[in-house]
Amino acid sequence: MMLETTFPFGFEASTTFYLVLYVLTWVLHVAFMGYVLAGSFYVAWATVFPGKSLPPRSEQPICELLREWIPFMLSGAITAGVAPLLFVQIIYRQEFYTANLLLGWRWLMVIPVLIVAFYLLYLLKSRAVATWSLAARGITVAGVAGSFLFVAFCWTTNHLLGINRDGWANSYETGTVVAAALPLVLRLLTWVAGVFPVMCLIVAWQLAGRDSMSSSSDTPVSPPARALARMAIGGLLVAVISGTAYATQLPDSVRQHLLGAAGQAWLYAVGAGVVLQVFGWVHMLRQREFCHRTLSVISVASLVTLTGTASLREIVRVSQVDLLSIVQNCRSAADVGGFALFVVCLVLNILLVGVCLLLTRTGLRRQ
Amino acid sequence: MNNIYPVNDYGPLMPGLVMAAVAIFHVFLAQFAVGGGFLLCYFQWLAMTDRNPNARIFIHGYFKILVLISFVLGALTGVGIWFTSIQISAVTIGEMVFNFHWIWAAEWTFFCLEVVAGYCFYRYHDRLTDKACMVLLVLYTFAAWMSLFWINGILSWQLTPGDWVQTGSIVDGFFNPSFWPSLFFRTVVCLTLASLAGCVVVNIIPDLDRDAQTSLINRSAHLMIPMLLMPLLGVWFLFAMPEDSRQWVLGGSPAMMLFFMISVGASVAIGGYAVVGLWMQRLYINGATGTLLILLAFGATAGGEFVREGSRKPYSIRQVVYSNGIRPQDVAELRKTGCVTDDPFPVTFEKTLPNDIVTTGAKVFRRQCAVCHTVEGSNAVVHLTESWDIDQQRMNIAKLQQTKPFMPPFAGTPQELEALVQYVRWVQAGRPAEWLKTLDEQALQQITGWLDDAGTEPAQARRKSASAATREQK
Ligand code: HEM
Numbered sequence: 001m002m003l004e005t006t007f008p009f010g011f012e013a014s015t016t017f018y019l020v021l022y023v024l025t026w027v028l029h030v031a032f033m034g035y036v037l038a039g040s041f042y043v044a045w046a047t048v049f050p051g052k053s054l055p056p057r058s059e060q061p062i063c064e065l066l067r068e069w070i071p072f073m074l075s076g077a078i079t080a081g082v083a084p085l086l087f088v089q090i091i092y093r094q095e096f097y098t099a100n101l102l103l104g105w106r107w108l109m110v111i112p113v114l115i116v117a118f119y120l121l122y123l124l125k126s127r128a129v130a131t132w133s134l135a136a137r138g139i140t141v142a143g144v145a146g147s148f149l150f151v152a153f154c155w156t157t158n159h160l161l162g163i164n165r166d167g168w169a170n171s172y173e174t175g176t177v178v179a180a181a182l183p184l185v186l187r188l189l190t191w192v193a194g195v196f197p198v199m200c201l202i203v204a205w206q207l208a209g210r211d212s213m214s215s216s217s218d219t220p221v222s223p224p225a226r227a228l229a230r231m232a233i234g235g236l237l238v239a240v241i242s243g244t245a246y247a248t249q250l251p252d253s254v255r256q257h258l259l260g261a262a263g264q265a266w267l268y269a270v271g272a273g274v275v276l277q278v279f280g281w282v283h284m285l286r287q288r289e290f291c292h293r294t295l296s297v298i299s300v301a302s303l304v305t306l307t308g309t310a311s312l313r314e315i316v317r318v319s320q321v322d323l324l325s326i327v328q329n330c331r332s333a334a335d336v337g338g339f340a341l342f343v344v345c346l347v348l349n350i351l352l353v354g355v356c357l358l359l360t361r362t363g364l365r366r367q
Numbered sequence: 368m369n370n371i372y373p374v375n376d377y378g379p380l381m382p383g384l385v386m387a388a389v390a391i392f393h394v395f396l397a398q399f400a401v402g403g404g405f406l407l408c409y410f411q412w413l414a415m416t417d418r419n420p421n422a423r424i425f426i427h428g429y430f431k432i433l434v435l436i437s438f439v440l441g442a443l444t445g446v447g448i449w450f451t452s453i454q455i456s457a458v459t460i461g462e463m464v465f466n467f468h469w470i471w472a473a474e475w476t477f478f479c480l481e482v483v484a485g486y487c488f489y490r491y492h493d494r495l496t497d498k499a500c501m502v503l504l505v506l507y508t509f510a511a512w513m514s515l516f517w518i519n520g521i522l523s524w525q526l527t528p529g530d531w532v533q534t535g536s537i538v539d540g541f542f543n544p545s546f547w548p549s550l551f552f553r554t555v556v557c558l559t560l561a562s563l564a565g566c567v568v569v570n571i572i573p574d575l576d577r578d579a580q581t582s583l584i585n586r587s588a589h590l591m592i593p594m595l596l597m598p599l600l601g602v603w604f605l606f607a608m609p610e611d612s613r614q615w616v617l618g619g620s621p622a623m624m625l626f627f628m629i630s631v632g633a634s635v636a637i638g639g640y641a642v643v644g645l646w647m648q649r650l651y652i653n654g655a656t657g658t659l660l661i662l663l664a665f666g667a668t669a670g671g672e673f674v675r676e677g678s679r680k681p682y683s684i685r686q687v688v689y690s691n692g693i694r695p696q697d698v699a700e701l702r703k704t705g706c707v708t709d710d711p712f713p714v715t716f717e718k719t720l721p722n723d724i725v726t727t728g729a730k731v732f733r734r735q736c737a738v739c740h741t742v743e744g745s746n747a748v749v750h751l752t753e754s755w756d757i758d759q760q761r762m763n764i765a766k767l768q769q770t771k772p773f774m775p776p777f778a779g780t781p782q783e784l785e786a787l788v789q790y791v792r793w794v795q796a797g798r799p800a801e802w803l804k805t806l807d808e809q810a811l812q813q814i815t816g817w818l819d820d821a822g823t824e825p826a827q828a829r830r831k832s833a834s835a836a837t838r839e840q841k
Binding site: 071072074075076078079081082083085086087089090093094097098100101102104105107108110111114115118122168169172173175332333336337338339341342345346348349350352353355356357359360362363364 | 370372373374375377435438439440442443444446447449450451453454457460461464465466467468469470471472473475476477478479480482483484486487490491494495496498499500502503506510536537538711712713715
């Protein structure tokens with residue numbers, strides 16, 4: 001029997017192997033994607049509601065940083081997304097392709113929408129935008145955030161369609177791709193809310209790094225720290241509530257796996273990770289400034305939470321698809337050569353990426 | 368692994384054309400990105416050795432365009448190709464991913480390097496030392512070219528799997544017969560595209576006088592010199608191609624030949640313009656001409672990609688999968704068990720069909736013909752068979768691979784074939800409310816005979832074994 005011990009163990013080695021690769025690369029995707037999704041929401045909100053203080057929210061550090069970095073993070077999200085995209089096709093070949101095909105042209109829309117969003121992002125970075133009316137700017141930022149929300153919606157719809165084999169024929173006949181709205185909304189809300197703490201954490205590191213680089217001590221650091229902490233805590237709470245609500249919508253058999261041997265450890269891990277993150281952010285609220293030690297603790301907690309969530313997400317899928325075919329897929333994939341090549345390239349390129357980063361630090365011209 | 372996937376009807380926009388459009392766009396952008404790396408390294412060297420006073424300005428302008436156009440757009444259209452391929456043939460892309468997932472994973476690591484090196488350069492180059500800039504550019508170029516290297520192995524494998532078919536070894540599959548010609552050819556194309564883009568960029572950099580522009584353009588055009596090798600590489604590639612594919616290109620299929628000629632013609636025009644200009648030391652390309660040359664290059668890329676896609680017929684992966692997603696080794700079995708027996712997906716317009724026979728026919732069409740044909744749109748089976756009587760229709764479909772060698776053998780039962788014929792005839796008759804409710808036993812027997820005559824092998828293999836047999840008789 002499978003799923004009788006902590007996920008992803010208890011399968012054949014090849015299945016475990018590909019599942020681990022999938023989960024880890026997907027977590028990497030979420031880190032970048034979270035920055036883009038939550039970041040664009042924040043920018044939209046800050047632009048439409050600039051607040052009463054000066055400078056307006058959209059010109060304060062968080063927003064400026066986000067506008068500056070979201071385009072790069074988008075290429076990160078795309079690049080990082082390719083890896084789980086590869087493994088999902090190995091493990092869940094039929095489910096993934098069938099869902100893609102059932103979504104049809106709606107699935108193909110993901111690409112043009114992302115392209116439009118990318119160019120809108122560059123537009124937002126340009127100086128010309130500052131002279132626009134609030135309405136025009138509002139529509140642009142809402143367009144960006146809406147595009148990313150649409151993309152997230154497509155991925156979630158695709159995922160749910162893939163695991164609903166019984167609904168495939170009907171979906172093909174009628175063209176309806178959402179079997180039930182409530183689980184979809186709850187699941188999507190979990191991701192949208194859940195990526196806020198991720199974005200806040202990365203932004204906090206970026207701002208903290210910037211503070212420690214700039215020598216002037218008169219930059220107001222406390223407001224961004226507090227704003228980020230509040231946002232992160234809010235996101236965590238909403239995600240936990242909607243995630244739990246989503247779990248109540250699952251079939252009994254699936255929930256049993258989540259609560260049972262396969263998922264229990266991960267549930268505890270996620271719980272502990274969330275609690276630790278909340279503590280960390282509360283600490284930062286009190287301190288009113290970025291402290292590297294607190295940020296490190298939150299980072300570890302966040303990593304645990306994400307890995308745990310990704311594993312629980314996988315248990316939900318694995319317990320609804322044809323397990324034997326998945327084991328078969330992984331078994332035959334493991335017979336294909338080339339893994340050593342991948343490892344060599346991985347090591348080489350990690351080193352070379354290190355060289356790039358080092359160069360940009362040390363190669364700055366002495367002015 | 369005989370999964371049946373749902374088939375979407377994209378109407379008159381034949382899936383192949385959609386695929387070609389996305390693919391051409393992506394290949395164009397990606398090759399520009401690769402070549403751009405080489406061009407920038409060259410200009411960085413010119414700048415560092417004081418060979419051209421304006422090289423730095425050029426680098427600045429060029430990289431901005433590279434990032435804006437090809438970075439994210441290139442990556443996204445790459446994912447776009449992937450998604451489109453799934454729409455057209457999930458079996459095909461599934462097979463490619465399955466056999467080469469570690470190659471793709473290796474490519475991905477270079478992707479990451481490309482993004483990081485490119486972004487570091489983009490953000491910091493005006494504050495970095497020359498040496499640091501050069502290292503970043505070299506790393507960027509290396510990563511970009513390596514991604515071409517990896518993907519080229521997989522794409523050329525589709526056309527010429529070579530020894531892989533017997534050995535199943537990833538090395539054989541990757542370094543297949545058309546790997547090297549294809550890699551060199553693509554690299555030359557990359558350099559050409561980057562060079563042409565360079566000519567346009569020079570024209571949009573503000574505050575450069577005519578002399579400065581000319582000197583930059585002449586430098587940029589140096590990357591077109593390798594185009595002189597193109598005829599050689601092209602011939603090498605043609606010789607690496609399987610014989611039947613080569614014949615399609617060289618006249619066997621008028622459409623394929625046309626696209627081939629477009630590709631060659633456009634390349635000659637670009638190469639001629641550049642080489643003659645360089646030769647006379649007076650090359651000046653203004654913005655409009657540069658853009659025109661880029662459009663020509665786009666045409667050449669389009670023609671080339673179309674040929675690459677088309678010349679694989681009847682396969683999507685030679686000797687592994689037919690264009691319609693059916694595997695050669697499954698044809699014999701499907702002739703007995705049927706190709707739509709296990710198809711769980713209903714016909715969406717079933718209510719408009721008169722009975723089960725016609726419905727089965729529609730399913731057979733969807734499974735076996737829809738990748739290349741429409742019912743009534745372009746390359747429509749209804750029109751192609753209009754002038755035939757019913758027995759000709761039956762026979763020509765039963766002997767599909769002989770009717771046109773770039774079609775795969777029919778892979779279903781005689782009943783399914785007759786149902787397909789009835790479906791086509793029902794449409795030809797103007798979709799009447801009533802239609803034949805039983806199959807004609809005698810016709811089925813005749814169809815069985817024709818199917819047996821045609822065999823389950825594709826045309827090329829049949830011709831080969833037939834000529835081998837005659838040779839043996841002699
Ligand atoms: C900024 C744009 C993007 C957003 C907001 C986004 C969002 C998401 C979300 C919310 C999920 C989880 C779906 C679920 O489990 O319900 C997901 C999964 C995924 N995403 Fe992204 N994504 C983006 C871009 C991309 C791109 C460009 C790629 C491909 C290169 C990609 C690859 C993946 C993959 C492979 C999965 C896992 C799918 C599965 O296992 O079913 N994402 N994404």
